[in-house]
Amino acid sequence: MTEKKLIGKLASIIEEIERIPENGFNDFHNYSYATESDIKAVVRKKMAERKLVMIPDVVKEITKQVTTAKGKTENLTTLEIIYYISDGETGESIAFKGIGTGQDSGDKAVYKAQTGALKYALTTLFLIPTGQDPEKEGKPLQPPKRIDEKQVAILEKIIQSVSEITNQEREILEANIHEKTEITTPFDQLNRNEYGTVLNYVNGLKLKAEKKFKKNVIEEPDRKLENKAPLSWGDF
Template identity: 40%
Template sequence: MSMKALAKKLIAVMKDCGYVMKKGENKYHGYTYATSADVLEKVNAAFVQYRIASAAVPELLRLDDITTAKGNIEKLATVRMDIQLTDIESGETIQITGLGSGQDAGDKAVMKAQTAAIKYAYLLSFAISTGDDPEADCHTDEITAALEEKTGHRHQMQSVLNRTRQPTRQPVCSVCGTVITEKVLQFSKDKYGRALCMDCQRSAKGIA
């Protein structure tokens, strides 16, 4: 099936949504970010203009109890968001996917994960820039240093064993060397600026 009509419209969406200004502010850690509301507002406006319908279907991948650095128990949810885009004029469809995680002491972990997942589905699928540079994220570097100090010798030994046993072409956690999937790799790079397995992501959350 030809996708020319929808592809042409998606190019127009990418042109209109090339950049989203960072209006959100995390006062605790002292950084700004592009909010999900700002991303959705801009993308949805373009969808309406070019007559593209969207339908989002979330899937809860994981819901774990984690212990924070202060000893509190919180929920950490990981959600996959599949979004079907339909050109209502040609009937052509395409699906895009995003992964997101959310942590909360109450009942909002899943909602936070869904919000992050749909935000990153649009950011990655339409190559939307927010001015973020993972390599310049000092907070991530601090988390990584603390994580490596915390995990210590056990992760060093596991890293050697995993890299010996596994093919070098497979993505691995940059801290412990555990083989990870491409989806986990993409999510961890978006969230932490480097490849982390699910266990190291949870440890990083606790340290943060």
């Protein structure tokens, strides 16, 4: 019975959170996004009202140095985090996994990975929509149209291709794409604007991966495909 109470509380939070404004802006990709602090501010209040707490447990951390296209050395961190949500009234808890990546020339790679993982965990768990407040615009906000199955298939095919070319785990690759584009929406639920951003990014990844792998094959023609090491994100 306690589990049903916890699930009921989580469901009620989903019902109450209508929209979070996009107060952040990505200058490189030229789009707005909801910041971590905006998301936490809304979710924290809803969870506190229901005596719910969320505790992260980092179960895996991989940090390596990569070289950027400009020749700079940066730290790339990938975190696998288990999030535990506990009910202070019933003692019931549930757990789910999140993955985040972060890259920085200083000591902020881990922090960026934690931020990305938490944003993705919260927006996925509570199905949080983002966008401008329709009351600010003075007119109803039309919900963005989601991509269709054909578009999902195209995106999935490109991502899988990049995964195979780079010999990178699919889960880590997807976490990197979410972190780089700052779009936390699951790939099969993207709206058309998000789809354009993600598609452009993964197409760029694919072209760079193909170019890099072709170069490696020319330099090491006798190396077996199955033994090739994963390409680092510094190669992109």
